[in-house]
Amino acid sequence: MNDFNGVHFLHPVFPVPSLAAADRNCTFDTVFSRVFVAGMLARPKPAAMVGVCFTEAVLMRLATPFALALLLSGCSALTPATPPTAQPPVVAVQASYDQLLADVRILSADDMEGRDTGAAGGERARDYIVARFEALGIAAPPMGRLQPFEARGRTREGPKTFNGINILGLVPGTRVPDRYIVVTAHYDHVGINDGQTFNGADDNASGVATMLEIAARLKATPPEHSVIFAAFDGEERGLLGAKHFVEAPPVPLSSITMNLNFDMTARAETDMKLWVTGTYQHPTFRPLLETLPSHGGVSLAFGKDSPQDTGENNWVEASDQAAFFRAGVPFLYLGVDYHPDYHRPTDDFERITPSVFAAATELSVAAFRALDQGLDR
Numbered sequence: 001m002n003d004f005n006g007v008h009f010l011h012p013v014f015p016v017p018s019l020a021a022a023d024r025n026c027t028f029d030t031v032f033s034r035v036f037v038a039g040m041l042a043r044p045k046p047a048a049m050v051g052v053c054f055t056e057a058v059l060m061r062l063a064t065p066f067a068l069a070l071l072l073s074g075c076s077a078l079t080p081a082t083p084p085t086a087q088p089p090v091v092a093v094q095a096s097y098d099q100l101l102a103d104v105r106i107l108s109a110d111d112m113e114g115r116d117t118g119a120a121g122g123e124r125a126r127d128y129i130v131a132r133f134e135a136l137g138i139a140a141p142p143m144g145r146l147q148p149f150e151a152r153g154r155t156r157e158g159p160k161t162f163n164g165i166n167i168l169g170l171v172p173g174t175r176v177p178d179r180y181i182v183v184t185a186h187y188d189h190v191g192i193n194d195g196q197t198f199n200g201a202d203d204n205a206s207g208v209a210t211m212l213e214i215a216a217r218l219k220a221t222p223p224e225h226s227v228i229f230a231a232f233d234g235e236e237r238g239l240l241g242a243k244h245f246v247e248a249p250p251v252p253l254s255s256i257t258m259n260l261n262f263d264m265t266a267r268a269e270t271d272m273k274l275w276v277t278g279t280y281q282h283p284t285f286r287p288l289l290e291t292l293p294s295h296g297g298v299s300l301a302f303g304k305d306s307p308q309d310t311g312e313n314n315w316v317e318a319s320d321q322a323a324f325f326r327a328g329v330p331f332l333y334l335g336v337d338y339h340p341d342y343h344r345p346t347d348d349f350e351r352i353t354p355s356v357f358a359a360a361t362e363l364s365v366a367a368f369r370a371l372d373q374g375l376d377r
Contacts, residue, residue, distance in 0.1 A: 001203055001263050001319050001335065001342070002235055097358045099216075103132070103209035104266065104357070105349045107187070108201035115200060116191025117153070117164045117234045125187050129167050129208065129231050138169035138215050141228060141250040145169075149244035153237030156193075164188070164233035166241045168250060169215060175224035176376045180251055182228045182329075183368070184242065184320050185211040185262045186235030196345040202336070203347055204235070206266035206357065210364050217365055223372045225257060232320050235263075242320035246327040257375050258285075259324040259331040265364060266357040268336045273301035274360050276367070277315040278332040280305040281325070285332055288374040292366050296359025300367070312338075332371075334364055 106112075106128060113121030130145060147166040152159050167187070173179070185207035189200030199205075208231055215229055228250060234240030246253065268274055279286040279302050289300055304315040316322065321331040341347040 001315075002239060097354065097361070100209050100213050100358065100361060101352075101354055103212055104201055104205045104352065107205035107208060108199040108347075108349050110197055110199065112199070114191035114193075114198045115187060115189045115205075117162045117188045117237050117240070119191055121191065122164075122188055122233065126165060126167060126231075126233070129187060129212075132212055133167070133169045133215070133229070136212070136215055136219055138171060138219070138229065141168050141170040143168070143250045147241075147245065147248070147250075149234075149241065149248075151234065151238075151240040151244065153234060153240050155237070162234055162237055162240060164237075164241055164244075166233055166245060167231040169229035170250075171215070171218045171223060171227045171229075173224050173226035174222050176257075177226050178255060179225050179257045179376050180228050180255055181223070181225045181257055181368075181372060181375075182230060182245075182259045182324075183211055183214060183262070184230045184232055184259060186232040186241065186320055188233050188236055188241075190236050190343070198343070198345050199348050201347050201349045201352060202264045202266045202339070203342065204263050205349075206264060206352070207262035207335070210262045210265045210361050213361055214365055214368055223368075225372050225376065227372075235320055239320055239323050242323035246323045246329070253327060253329055256324075256329050258282075258371065259321055259329055260368060260371065261319055261321040261324075261331065261333045262335065262364060263319040263333065264335040264342075265360050266336070266352045267339045267341070268298045268360045269353055269356050270337045270339050271301075272297050272299065272356075274298055274334055274336060274363050275304055275315070276300050276302050276332055276334055277305045277318075278321065278325075278330075281316070282330045282332070285330075285371065288370045289367055292363065292370060294359075295362040295366070296355055298356060298359040298363055300363060332367075334367065336360070 107115070107125055111121070112125050113119060115122045115125045133145070145168060147168055148163070149166070150161060150163050153162045186204050187208050189203060190198045192198070211229060211231065218227060230245055232241035232245065235242065249256070265274065276289060286302060290302070292300060303309065304313055315333055315335070316325060319333055319335070321333045324331045341351055
């Protein structure tokens with residue numbers, strides 16, 4: 001989240017597909033992890049990825065569809081054939097949040113150096129997000145995966161020029177493919193200050209992880225609207241990436257149904273609310289969301305967007321949705337309330353309660369689906 005008050009400015013489902021029971025000895029663990037993961041762990045990292053710690057679990061989820069296809073197609077040749085047996089009905093795989101948590105942990109690790117715009121840590125974070133989009137099979141829009149920009153932004157020492165890069169993805173819609181929902185989350189944070197690393201786990205590695213989880217779900221069950229995913233750079237320096245996006249959008253602004261922005265989605269334990277800002281400006285959105293049930297004790301709350309909400313309690317222009325708001329594009333912002341680690345070097349992964357973050361993420365996915373299904377009717 002962006003704080004305009006100077007001092008505080010320092011402030012999937014990835015289910016493993018079930019294999020056919022015709023070869024119960026050919027499993028993901030025994031074949032895929034031995035071949036792909038062992039190979040990946042053994043090979044040297046590309047220079048752009050040095051410093052990014054990929055665990056075996058993360059590598060498994062970064063596996064390409066091609067490699068997985070090879071595994072599935074080759075299983076029958078690995079062991080003797082067995083007689084066909086009756087198969088149980090296909091059932092939905094229970095959500096696993098390992099990847100969701102891994103995304104936050106990796107993006108907020110010390111070696112990301114606070115992910116400042118234009119810094120080496122920001123570049124490492126960008127490489128990781130690009131790799132995640134590629135692994136998920138999220139296509140780039142026609143303008144390309146990366147959207148570079150140069151803009152003046154603020155620092156404690158005064159304005160300076162920043163070179164940032166937004167990261168884009170596209171999932172085509174099924175019902176209204178010519179209308180777009182732009183799902184956004186900023187991946188930058190404030191870097192290293194006075195020798196302390198501001199890791200920004202909640203702000204905003206969590207929002208990026210939520211966005212990636214939605215991307216994974218949409219690959220499994222396509223959306224009705226086309227969806228542009230945008231991981232923005234330069235939010236902490238003055239919404240720089242979001243401003244550039246609306247100035248040079250990958251599709252006409254008139255074709256964008258709404259912006260759905262995620263900023264700080266993990267630490268809902270303050271009040272067990274995921275706040276929705278923007279229904280005062282766009283009241284037709286609220287009926288689509290207010291009947292959504294809570295998840296794991298976390299529920300939606302509406303507000304922080306009226307004239308009665310003043311100062312830091314008004315979030316209309318507190319994050320990247322402000323750029324869309326100023327451009328006349330409908331928006332909603334989903335995020336948790338302030339907590340003691342906000343814009344502090346203590347905003348670390350270890351402060352996140354996994355069950356609370358998972359619940360807020362499920363609520364975020366449900367909110368997206370409700371909007372996608374209810375708008376442009």
